[in-house]
Amino acid sequence: MPSSSSIAAIRFGAGLSPASRAPVDAAALMAELSAPDHVARDFPVAASADIWDLARQIYAQGKAMRANTPGAAEAHRALQQEAYATASAGLVSLLLRGQAAPTGFRERLQDFWSDHFTVVAANAALYALPTAMAEEAIRPNIATTFPQMLRAVITHPAMLVYLNQNTSFGPNSPAGKRQHKGLNENLGREVLELHTLGVGAAYTQTDVRQMAFLLTGLTVRPDTGFTFAPGMVEPMTEVVLGHRYGGPPREKLSQIYLALDEIALRPETAQHVCTKLATYFVADQPDKGLVAAMVAAYRAGDGALLPVYRAMLDHPAARAPLGAKVRRPFDFVMASVRALQPPAATLKALDRMQVNRLFAGPMANMGQAFQRAAGPNGWPEAAAAWIQPQFLAARIQWAMAAPVALHPDLPDPRDFVQVALAEAASPATRQAAMRAESRREGIGLILASNDFNRR
Amino acid sequence: MTLDPLKDTITRRNLLKTGALVGCSVAAQPLLTTVAFAEAPGDARLVVVILRGALDGLDMVRPVGDPDFAARRKQTLEGAPAIPLTGIFALHPDLADLMPLWHAGELGFVHAVSTPYRDKRSHFDGQDILEAGTGLDVPDRAVKDGWLNRLLQTMPRAGSETAFAVGHDEMKVIMGRAAYDSWAPDARIGLSAHSERLLEAMYHDDPLFRDAATQGMVLTHEIARQQKAAAAMGQGMAAGEMMGQAMAASAPAHKGPMKPDPVAQFAASRLTGTTRIATFSITGWDSHANQRGVLGREFARLANTILTLRHGLGPVWKKTTLIAMTEFGRTAWENGSGGTDHGTGGAMILAGGAIRGGKVYGRWPGLSETALFERRDLMPTADVRSYAAWTMRRLYGVDKGVLERTIFPGLDMGSDPGILL
Structure with missing residues (x-):
């Protein structure tokens, strides 16, 4: 039976980490939201203004290219590469934040709100824009109020264009x-x-x-x-x-x-937003009492978000056994990176093709193309939507191939099963870790396990 | 007794689904081969394509002869002229590649159709209702499976390989308690035999993971064998090449002839085997702005999908019926951004050698303001489900009562529109 700290870290945080061994409880999760945002400072992402700036240059060179201006095609290609690279670097920063954060509750909340307010880039020049919207409109408001976040998102250029x-x-x-x-x-x-x-x-x-x-x-x-x-x-x-x-x-x-x-501030909004939050964190069909407690907090606080999170964390449903949810691909990759703790320098040094090969491409094959949801309703929550044969195949493939590419010195699988899952590892998963023929396969099996893919 | 590797793997899959044989290696149970192999239901092939995002039927099959059409549309009609079809209708110019099929009677349309969904015009509710196949009188979430799954439930001899969901989109239309297969052309599970066994042991007590992984492993082995055989014949299929190209893939549309669509190619490879029903979706139809550009790209993709299927199916194309449906149509008027907003009545696409094409089916309601639904959308004059129902009735002999009560609860099928040969 997993400890309450493991449950909280896996359910509400970015997962277990060998670098962050402090017990995780509601107070620790909440404290992270009020503390200075060090991971955002350490792993920055591009700002909208710079992304637009680059996009304008791309459009201008595209126009010149169509007018057969000498050199325009090369310039266009180079600028477009820069735009791709900006988007790739954004994805790497988000993963690094998940790796370094004390619990990763803020990273999970950002993932949730980015999905609630889904945007997709209008074209290749603007691929980095969804990350910028999350940074500028969502992240600063994770701990403010829903009305404030709503206003910031609805007036953000990424949403207005999308x-x-x-x-x-x-x-x-x-x-x-x-x-x-x-x-x-x-x-x-x-x-x-x-x-x-x-x-x-x-x-x-x-x-x-x-x-x-x-x-x-x-x-x-x-x-x-x-x-x-x-x-x-x-x-x-x-x-x-x-x-x-x-x-x-x-x-x-x-x-x-x-x-x-x-x-x-209407009651329907409170109900809708709180149900979605509880569904994202706790269960595909969340406990009605849990949602009611969150709605009550929402309404009492005029949409202030910290009391809503607190009501969720304090409810008995938050301590129910793990496994009701499946980690979505972004979440799965982030939790894997956090458990593996590859050197930050290795991740930062990846070029965009490597980021595609290691993260963006595999996530698409797992069913969640990064920031490219099919519509403004974002990604599904139901476990069955994610564990389809082709998607699970992509998870297994990634688990087998990515760790060795990220980490120069893979841990012993028998230790890693404890790091990644602690008491949440079933005997079969422990046995797989022990009996694997190589370190690579042992780590791969642990990350591919149903224990690790559920939460 | 000769061993058929294909049957062998399918047998294993069926048995593994019961959890009885987890941990056994692929060829360990040859004697059970003929016992568990389900016979496919007849020879007819059905391909169901879900067009997500609300395809503008009025732009695809333009009612150019309707006296009110010219007043409703302007920017969306810029560029090449539409291609005359029949009566008042003409085809969007970016579907020109499909005209040979039209002339061969292998392409047709149904106009002014919709699901029973009305008023709120939400893509997501619209798609849920389209895929559940229900009316509005069914309480929320009461019907959890998709209508293609309920079709499978009526086929006692169907095996999971009878129906296939292809690609990386969630296909609620086929989800449910009847078994079906699901795979993407670029997927594979490349594990050593030892790791495979350890993985099976981990997933043993978790049916969601166990069934998905078992299917995945079986398909990986099976496709690898097929590719090896195909390569030996000098026609190797390029698989796995999409890995890591997700971001690059959405770069601006390339010029020149399109590569065969991998999803259609994969669907065809299954349908030429034991699979009888395939489903996949094409997304990106939500043309709120710059519809001319958006739909131009989408129609090129759609045409490529249909032509890839026809090519891949070879002689089986003659036995094939493709129906493509969308959650609802779009406004009769253009909006302020050269696009259209969410509407109601839309169009359905029919293709394949088994259809009676070269026709635009349906009753045309007209586009005068009073003929429109709520004075804004094309008025639906028929339920899109009735065309799907008649397709299943004619292809698989499904009982009319079963269609109207179980597969599409509450549907009145009306009389046979005669869309199949």
């Missing part, structure tokens, strides 16, 4: 009339359906449409990033879920913020 808000014009706005452009419902719909109320809530197509009208004016400019453009705002008073949001276009941004805040 859900086409940047091309949504009020049809009767000056810009809409001049350019003969109109509304795009995409973001308005997903804010209600995915980000806040949830699809089961009582809203209608009319609410979606009104929300989309209300969001007009939120856009992205190449030089300034997120911009509120009153010239794109539909001149009207919108009614969303029975609340009226009016006023002159110039002042409409505050109405948008007001609407987002009000929707974020």
